[in-house]
Amino acid sequence: MEKDKGKPGLVIACGGTGGHLFPGLAVAEAWTAAGGRVLLLVSEKPIDREASRKYDAYRFETIPALPKPATFSPRMLPFLVSVWKTIRTCRGLLRSFQADAVLGMGGFTSLPPVVAAKKAGIPAFVHDSNALPGKANRITSRWCDEVFLGMEAARSHFPGKTCVVTGTPVRRELTTLPERSAAAAKWGLDPHRPTLLVMGGSQGARKLNSLVAEAPLDAAVQVLHIAGPGDESRVQEEVGEREGYRIVGFCDDMASAYAVADAVVARSGASSLTELADLGLPSLLVPFPFAAEDHQTVNARVFEEAGAAILEQEKDLDGAKVASLVSRMLEPQERTRMAKAAKSLSIPDAAKRVCEAIGGLMEKGGSNR
Ligand SMILES: CC(=O)N[C@H]1[C@@H](OP(=O)(O)OP(=O)(O)OC[C@H]2O[C@@H](n3ccc(=O)[nH]c3=O)[C@H](O)[C@@H]2O)O[C@H](CO)[C@@H](O)[C@@H]1O
Numbered sequence: 092m093e094k095d096k097g098k099p100g101l102v103i104a105c106g107g108t109g110g111h112l113f114p115g116l117a118v119a120e121a122w123t124a125a126g127g128r129v130l131l132l133v134s135e136k137p138i139d140r141e142a143s144r145k146y147d148a149y150r151f152e153t154i155p156a157l158p159k160p161a162t163f164s165p166r167m168l169p170f171l172v173s174v175w176k177t178i179r180t181c182r183g184l185l186r187s188f189q190a191d192a193v194l195g196m197g198g199f200t201s202l203p204p205v206v207a208a209k210k211a212g213i214p215a216f217v218h219d220s221n222a223l224p225g226k227a228n229r230i231t232s233r234w235c236d237e238v239f240l241g242m243e244a245a246r247s248h249f250p251g252k253t254c255v256v257t258g259t260p261v262r263r264e265l266t267t268l269p270e271r272s273a274a275a276a277k278w279g280l281d282p283h284r285p286t287l288l289v290m291g292g293s294q295g296a297r298k299l300n301s302l303v304a305e306a307p308l309d310a311a312v313q314v315l316h317i318a319g320p321g322d323e324s325r326v327q328e329e330v331g332e333r334e335g336y337r338i339v340g341f342c343d344d345m346a347s348a349y350a351v352a353d354a355v356v357a358r359s360g361a362s363s364l365t366e367l368a369d370l371g372l373p374s375l376l377v378p379f380p381f382a383a384e385d386h387q388t389v390n391a392r393v394f395e396e397a398g399a400a401i402l403e404q405e406k407d408l409d410g411a412k413v414a415s416l417v418s419r420m421l422e423p424q425e426r427t428r429m430a431k432a433a434k435s436l437s438i439p440d441a442a443k444r445v446c447e448a449i450g451g452l453m454e455k456g457g458s459n460r
Contacts, residue, residue: 099127099453100189104204105196106134107156109293110362112142114220114442115196117260119149121442125450130188132181134200138294141320141341152184157199159227174203181207192449194218195235199227209234214452218445220259220361223389224248236452239445241361241438244393257445258438259365264346268370274350278337280313285421288352288372289316290342292360292379297322298405299377303356304329305410309418315351317342354420356413359391359402367399368436373420373429374400377408399433 101122105115112133119129131149133139134156143151154177160166181204185193193208195201195217208215219228220241229248232238238252241259268274275282289303300318304326308314313335318326323340330336342348349366355374357363367374376394378387394400401416419425438444 099191099450100130101127101449102130102132102185102188102190102193102204102208103196104132104154104193104201106132106139106154106200107136107198108138109142110220110360111196111198111200112139112293113262113362114218114260114365115194116143116146116149117262117442118194118196118218118445119146120263121260121446122449123149125446127446128188130184130190132184132200132204138320141343142293145343154180154184154200154203157202159199174199177203178206178210182210185211185213192216192453194445194449195228195231196220197225197228202227202231205231205234214449216445216449216452218257218259219245220365221245221386221390222361222393223384223386225383225386237448239448241365241441242390242393244389255444255448256438257448258441259361260442260445261362261365261369265349265366265369268346268350271350274347277344277347278315278351280315280335280337280351282351284311284313284335285353286313286315286351287417287421288348288355288357289314290348290355290357290363291317291319292358292363293341294319296358296377296379297325299356299358300326301329302377302405302408302410302413306413306417307410308414309421312417312421313337315339315348317348353426354417356417359387359394361390364390364394365437365441367394368433369439371430371434371437373426373433375413375416375420376400376402377405378402380405394433394436397432397436399429399436 103115105111131151193215195205205215214236217231217235218239222242222244224245238249238254239257246254272282316338320341359376359378376391391402395402
């Protein structure tokens, strides 16, 4: 590919899930706005295709998603062979794009591009958005010049590394929401009624969906329920015909969804939490129980301790309890108090901070490895 001379080229590895892709896209927006070029590396997973559809102005390349098997599993050898092959593919991509820096947004999909950057003598960075960083990022950080963090709580997990708390980048479209009335009209909802947004992360959440579907919510409360790809019709069956209850599969207009919400029931993935903090939305957080090392509980605890959220484990909930907690969050005084606490956790301009940190290191003369 022709290099657009003078424009610094950043490769962003952000495949595997919305929690990597969307912050990666936010960095792409900030980097190009500052005059740079970007190449986004995603996986072949359907969620990456679905979630990146709206962003076709950017150049995307796919590399394999690399789920790491257990250390002594017979699948370890094929995994290492795939990592090695993907590092070679990435070296070719970095060369043809004439990359000046590489940023991994998490997961083992970030490892090969970061290692390829080290081999090419290009500065490399990793961003971790969770309070308890993933194993992949802890390993990948060994090849990185600096580590960017979404939350201060993660710092102690990267001993000996230079860590910068940048916050987690949020897409530009979520920084200014549409009018509530326009958003309500889009979803066929009444802007004057209290509205609950239900979201299970970019890949949905079956059990959480059912808990809300069976909750005997106050009749005045409307619901916008993002069921996730593939779970829409099952949730619709569970809910039945209920006035003021909208169900969608994957939502490609989160700005309109947030604009109509007064309170949220959600998993506690880091990007969702960052958005709730930025927008000052009270939440009932139900961590995905099988998330690696239970990191979603650690994330949710940060919000619970700040008074921004109610934290409940899925196993301790039933429909009736969900309904009572939702009523509590929607009570005006409680809602205001929680909204303020959520806002206090917001780190604005995270994408800009990431870009400035990368640019700063590039100016200092690139990789210090
Ligand atoms: C199950 C699991 O292990 N999930 C992890 C995954 O994020 P996962 O993708 O599950 O969840 P996150 O909350 O981090 O991100 C969801 C993102 O998708 C967007 N969205 C969601 C639904 C939808 O229909 N449309 C849409 O655009 C949200 O606005 C948000 O930006 O990586 C995160 C970052 O390491 C972790 O914190 C999560 O714990």
